[in-house]
Amino acid sequence: MAQDRNTEELIIEAAKKIFVQRGLAGARMQDIADEAGINKAMLHYYYRSKEKLFEIVFNEALGRIIGRLGQIAIDGELPLEQKIRGLVESYIAGVAETPYLPIFVINEINQRPDLLVQRMQSLSGFSNIMSFMKDVIEAGKRGEIKQVSPIQLFLNIVSMCIFPFAAKPLVQGVLQLDNVQFNLVIEERKKLVADVILAWLKP
Amino acid sequence: MAQDRNTEELIIEAAKKIFVQRGLAGARMQDIADEAGINKAMLHYYYRSKEKLFEIVFNEALGRIIGRLGQIAIDGELPLEQKIRGLVESYIAGVAETPYLPIFVINEINQRPDLLVQRMQSLSGFSNIMSFMKDVIEAGKRGEIKQVSPIQLFLNIVSMCIFPFAAKPLVQGVLQLDNVQFNLVIEERKKLVADVILAWLKP
DNA sequence: CTTTGCATTAACCAAATGGTTAAATCAAAT
DNA sequence: ATTTGATTTAACCATTTGGTTAATGCAAAG
Numbered sequence: 001m002a003q004d005r006n007t008e009e010l011i012i013e014a015a016k017k018i019f020v021q022r023g024l025a026g027a028r029m030q031d032i033a034d035e036a037g038i039n040k041a042m043l044h045y046y047y048r049s050k051e052k053l054f055e056i057v058f059n060e061a062l063g064r065i066i067g068r069l070g071q072i073a074i075d076g077e078l079p080l081e082q083k084i085r086g087l088v089e090s091y092i093a094g095v096a097e098t099p100y101l102p103i104f105v106i107n108e109i110n111q112r113p114d115l116l117v118q119r120m121q122s123l124s125g126f127s128n129i130m131s132f133m134k135d136v137i138e139a140g141k142r143g144e145i146k147q148v149s150p151i152q153l154f155l156n157i158v159s160m161c162i163f164p165f166a167a168k169p170l171v172q173g174v175l176q177l178d179n180v181q182f183n184l185v186i187e188e189r190k191k192l193v194a195d196v197i198l199a200w201l202k203p
Numbered sequence: 204m205a206q207d208r209n210t211e212e213l214i215i216e217a218a219k220k221i222f223v224q225r226g227l228a229g230a231r232m233q234d235i236a237d238e239a240g241i242n243k244a245m246l247h248y249y250y251r252s253k254e255k256l257f258e259i260v261f262n263e264a265l266g267r268i269i270g271r272l273g274q275i276a277i278d279g280e281l282p283l284e285q286k287i288r289g290l291v292e293s294y295i296a297g298v299a300e301t302p303y304l305p306i307f308v309i310n311e312i313n314q315r316p317d318l319l320v321q322r323m324q325s326l327s328g329f330s331n332i333m334s335f336m337k338d339v340i341e342a343g344k345r346g347e348i349k350q351v352s353p354i355q356l357f358l359n360i361v362s363m364c365i366f367p368f369a370a371k372p373l374v375q376g377v378l379q380l381d382n383v384q385f386n387l388v389i390e391e392r393k394k395l396v397a398d399v400i401l402a403w404l405k406p
Numbered sequence: 407c408t409t410t411g412c413a414t415t416a417a418c419c420a421a422a423t424g425g426t427t428a429a430a431t432c433a434a435a436t
Numbered sequence: 437a438t439t440t441g442a443t444t445t446a447a448c449c450a451t452t453t454g455g456t457t458a459a460t461g462c463a464a465a466g
Contacts, residue, residue: 173323
């Protein structure tokens with residue numbers, strides 16, 4: 001079950017699956033080895049410790065979540081409305097590809113905030129977010145949109161995009177939605193979330 | 204350090220703190236015992252197993268989160284706008300009292316969705332949520348608000364109220380907010396989130 | 407064919423962990 | 437004072453878990 005592909009990659013793939021599913025504390029090295037179809041000792045041969053392996057998986061996940069946030073300011077030329085519509089749609093679509101990443105990242109950061117602090121500066125999306133906020137302030141001054149706190153705008157967008165995934169089982173339980181219905185709701189949100197934000201921003 | 208108060212309560216208090224902080228997999232019985240200032244064996248004397256103790260803590264936390272959601276439909280006489288303003292304010296205030304509960308509950312449900320299914324029916328807030336949804340549909344038909352999916356309305360409110368807490372360290376890291384600034388942002392949201400929702404609902 | 411160096415495995419280890427037990431302590435009733 | 441029942445403790449146990457090691461497999465270079 002393990003011969004074909006590169007062993008290192010096999011391990012990372014397996015580690016991703018197990019860590020994201022169970023978290024650092026809940027993940028077992030044996031389970032990762034089983035998932036990869038190899039011996040447990042191989043994990044330590046290629047990646048020294050559970051911690052090291054976890055850091056690789058976590059940092060990639062964090063980059064994926066925050067990196068996506070960076071998309072918030074691309075397409076600098078478009079009017080803010082188009083920018084927001086495009087952002088929401090692509091962000092929801094992006095998160096939907098790996099719906100369990102947000103809760104994994106959020107939870108691990110919650111237990112060890114230092115995981116974030118280390119990587120903050122080096123993450124690409126960061127400066128884009130700042131320039132987006134400046135855009136919002138400028139547009140507000142020009143009267144194109146209502147004057148709002150860019151931080152709150154940012155929080156509102158991210159909340160409505162990510163939370164339904166982070167709380168997916170809770171949402172499905174409370175609202176009695178099967179997977180098909182849940183996906184329909186998500187699909188509808190790609191437009192709807194932007195509608196909500198833009199209605200609020202109307203001057 | 205343990206004599207004064209009821210031992211059972213001391214244990215529950217300690218278990219709450221440790222479980223909410225580290226999750227089921229990350230919590231150690233010894234840590235709970237230390238936190239309560241008692242012997243580890245006492246945990247098993249009063250509550251048979253880690254699982255049993257966890258269930259008590261988790262169910263109370265779940266009730267607190269979902270129970271609050273039930274507030275969504277109280278004050279049945281008020282107009283929908285007042286209802287929503289009151290709901291958002293009290294919900295954010297409620298979550299702010301125990302900001303780490305959402306991520307705890309969400310994360311544990313994520314790893315064991317059965318935890319939710321068991322308790323769903325018996326949770327009080329549930330029927331209130333349903334009746335709130337009917338109210339929304341009625342108000343939409345009467346033209347008091349725009350006709351929107353009550354599920355989406357519900358998701359939007361809950362997302363904007365809960366997510367900032369669930370992702371608190373991530374939010375603080377990305378937006379460079381210290382605790383004081385974070386609390387100010389939250390305070391501002393008690394009104395702002397309702398503004399966003401009501402702007403969207405305007406017919 | 408032999409050597410060399412990486413890859414892989416099985417067996418093993420020490421520490422941690424959830425749980426148990428038998429003895430001791432304590433408070434109230436007799 | 438003694439008995440009785442619940443409470444508390446220290447020592448112990450079996451299993452799990454992250455990690456190590458020594459031996460083996462194996463493919464390419466000599």
